[in-house]
Amino acid sequence: MNEQNYPEFTGLELSPRKIDYLKFILEKGGTVKTTEISSVLKVDPSTTTKTLNELAGAGYLNHIPYRGVDLTEMGEAYTQFLIRRHRILSLLLTHYGLSSEEACSEVSRFEAFVSRDAINKICSSMGHPMFGVCGEISHENCLHEEKHH
Numbered sequence: 001m002n003e004q005n006y007p008e009f010t011g012l013e014l015s016p017r018k019i020d021y022l023k024f025i026l027e028k029g030g031t032v033k034t035t036e037i038s039s040v041l042k043v044d045p046s047t048t049t050k051t052l053n054e055l056a057g058a059g060y061l062n063h064i065p066y067r068g069v070d071l072t073e074m075g076e077a078y079t080q081f082l083i084r085r086h087r088i089l090s091l092l093l094t095h096y097g098l099s100s101e102e103a104c105s106e107v108s109r110f111e112a113f114v115s116r117d118a119i120n121k122i123c124s125s126m127g128h129p130m131f132g133v134c135g136e137i138s139h140e141n142c143l144h145e146e147k148h149h
């Protein structure tokens with residue numbers, strides 16, 4: 001369940017909205033009900049179902065009949081990357097005058113558009129920090145790539 005097993009993704013595959021879904025499902029853990037996702041993310045149930053079907057079709061989620069969805073191994077590795085990207089970028093902004101809260105909220109608006117390659121380079125240049133402003137930072141793909149350059 002780590003990023004190294006999925007060297008091919010660029011980090012630009014998903015919209016900000018889909019990122020919210022994956023992060024919520026990872027935070028929640030295990031199988032998550034569609035109704036819970038739609039109420040927490042404040043999206044109507046038919047849109048939620050449609051989005052979950054798209055994410056399942058692309059291999060990020062499994063449908064568990066009558067119970068909801070959970071992350072596939074690929075979905076979990078991808079979501080770990082999404083969290084790493086958020087934490088690296090928000091930490092970066094706190095070095096340039098933003099408070100933790102400001103950094104988290106700014107980054108939430110643009111993180112979907114920053115590539116994995118850029119995140120790995122920023123992470124390396126920051127010395128692979130262990131803690132971001134909203135949690136620990138994992139270093140799988142960024143360290144792995146360094147060994148090969």
Ligand SMILES: [Zn+2]
Nearest residue numbers: 086090104134
């Ligand atoms: Zn944050």
Ligand SMILES: [Zn+2]
Nearest residue numbers: 123128139142
């Ligand atoms: Zn790193």
